[in-house]
Amino acid sequence: MLLIEKLVKSYPGQHGQDAMLALRDISFKVEEGSFFTLLGPSGCGKTTTLQCIAGLEHPDTGLIQMGGKTMFSSRENLIVPANRRELGMVFQSYAVWPHMTVFENVAFPLVYGIKRAPTQEMRTRVLKALEMVELGQFADRPAPLLSGGQQQRVALARALVHAPRLLLLDEPLSNLDAKLRDTMRTEIRNLVKSLGITTIFVTHDQVEAVSMSDQILLMRAGKIVQQGSPRDIYLSPNSVFTADFMGRSNLITGVLDRSGETARAHTALGPISGVAGPALKPGASVVVVVRPQGIRIASTSESSGLNCFKARVQNMNFLGDVVEMQVDIQGSKLTLMLNPYTAISVGQELTLEFPPERCVIVPSEVPSSCGPLK
């Protein structure tokens, strides 16, 4: 549905500063009907990518195709302007027009857009869109008299009313309070899934990304770090950055001893077996990533098994739905998440098992940063 190839985008330097490379070689593909998320820390280029897709910014080089039609190509010197790309977009600020009523806001694409509808049809489609976001009874209300959550629904209805090819959402949930955010998360996903519309969603919140997406593209400093399903990205990170960004993890540095599916790394704890990517060669300095939920408490008899280590409990933190436990293994500190019924006390000696399929061996960080273009 959407094909992005080798996008590069720089912003001219302001106030005498150097030009700024916001996107460096971004390529990806989005399947028809998929809920696709651009995830990454603030400033990594998510909005810029989305704006390039929307046609509000133009890349320096690269190719953007939608449904087989070229929207931007630096090679062919072709730009389809934003208003001819037939998209729907919800902006971070919602951009609901305050001088219009709810109805006029939602009707705008059908009245002034390229896919105009005759008055009668326009009315029914607008009202249907408003019903869809449960704002049917608010049609005649002036837009400034709506709450934040309602404004967002208006923006959503406006983005969907003209049946766009692609729905773009730029951090739509970040201005809502926590509770509303949770309900809108499911509502948005259910809505776009029921319409079957391809959606590109931008967020910096990994919980949102994991709970809503079919595919996640993790970005950092204008580059793609990893692409995959939420499960892939969470359970098989390809870098320290991904592991760290997607949630808490124990990072144990070491040197790779054996590569491949049954890899082994030498660490301060001793040898750890795990899964390593094919690119890693023995001798490389690596980090073993183990999620706090991935560590098992083994019976004392297993103390000599594969990936089994003796540990002393240093701290227990009862958080309600989980218990956070800090342990010490030969001077290294690790964190575990346990179920709250576990009965363990501080100072106790335990044997911990790191199941090898839960130990992901990734290269230790190559320094790369977003910065001025030289």
Add this chain to the structure above:
Amino acid sequence: MNGPTVTSNGRPGTGLDQQKLVQSLLLVVVSVLVLGPVLVLIRTSLAPSEAMPFETLDFTLKHYAQLLQSPRTISLMWNTVVYALSSMTIGVAIATAIAWCTERTDMPGRTIVRILMFAWMMVPALVIGFGWILLLNPGNGALNVLFRELFGYLQPILTIYSFWSLIIITSFAVVPTGFVMISGLLRNMDPNLELAARVHGGSSWATLTRVTLPVLTPGLFSIGIYMFMAVVQAFDLPLIIGLSADVPVLSTRVYLLSSPDNGLPNYGLAASFGVLLLVLAAGLMWAYMRAIRLGERFRVVTGKAYRPKRITLGLWRFAAIGFTFSYCAAMMLPLLILLWVSLLPHYSTPSLSAFGGLSFDTYRRLLTNPMISRAIGNTIILVISSATIVMLISCLIGWFTVRSNSRAGKILDALSFLPMAIPPIVLVLAILLLYLNTPLYGTIWILVLGHMTIYISFGVRTMSSALIQLHKELGDAALISGASWLTSLQKVTFPLVWPQILNGWLWVFAHSARDLTVPLMLMTTSNIVAASTLWNLWQFPDLPGAAALAMLLMTALLAVVVPSQLYVSSRLER
């Protein structure tokens, strides 16, 4: 750089056409408006006086030599600087005192003072000048006559025709503008600074001199430079008072050289004086920009809305009221005498015996005069077209300066700012030289052209500061919805800043109506407007007629501008 080549923003493509087209059009219009006159001015100052600038290829520095060798040039410069500096200092001092009283103290009558100040900004300086002449001329000025009768003085005690009178009247005339700027400054100042000084035991006076004034200094300084610049460029008061007082300044010199009472105009010399004035004004502009930038660095503005605690004046309030009232009286007097004169068939000083003869005959006479009707019609065309065209162009240029970071956007920004540094009298001289032999000359449209050029920098500034506060995504949302660029502007962007557009429109409207420089320099029998007719009646002399026309002009202006502005500001505050 080993990355990709950074191409310019404006890559050719389908559909950027609308923007491109409008942008090129604006570039052409603004260049013709602004660059054309400046180039012609410089060319004329370098051309021999025997020929029109376009008809010769010769270059000569003769005019500059004449200008530099003449001892009068020094005295002209001296007059101009003394005039501007004194008027500015007195004006800013009065404005600061009144603004402080209305913004910071519990002086009674603050709202009335504020409303009066806004209203006076609309009153043409020309009208105030005429009023003062009627009050203070040495022969039969009303105040002089009054004093003579009361105290038996034979000599007039005050005369309008002196350098000091010119300075004082000019400074009174700039106070309202200064007041509006300074009260804005005071309103943005953090009251906690003052409060802190009070808490630590400072008296009111010490707080004022040690804290309030120093904190305000950068802001006051840039306002001072702005006022100085305004007075250097001023033309009407130096014309009606300064020339009789034998105090020529640069602006009146340019006028006399290009429209002498007898003899041929010396455009070459006029143009070289114009260039001199241009350089002076541009230097001031530069200083002003520097001062603003420095001021930003010292800024102590909270930006939050707050209710400052007002200082209790106690017995001092009588001094404050006395001072403010004196100023207000000094502003009312010239208007009252004009009203008086306009109600009499022949000029006579105010007295009880003349009361019986008051009538509206003069007004009736004016309104049935075909010349006057034509002038009024022309004025309406002039002010409405100038205000509308200026704001239309300004909205579009404002959009480009804020939203587009292309080179063309920057050029538009710079070009539209340039007229700020060109004194109107110089600009009109240049327009005269440029269009003298075209059919445009002698029509009302050449006046529109002049006002467009003069007021476009104000319009663009107004619109770019309005648009910069508007979230970019509002316009983007319209584009994404499929609307064309112009539709997005028309349906979303501009409707959202309409109060600022209307405010700018009113400002240009009022300034276009009160301006004398352009109509006078470009006057023919067919393009007279209210301001130039006023001047003609005064010169004729038909004092009751002039006074009645002045009252009509003023009433019309106030009736349009004040209610609309009150409406706009109530909408803006919501």
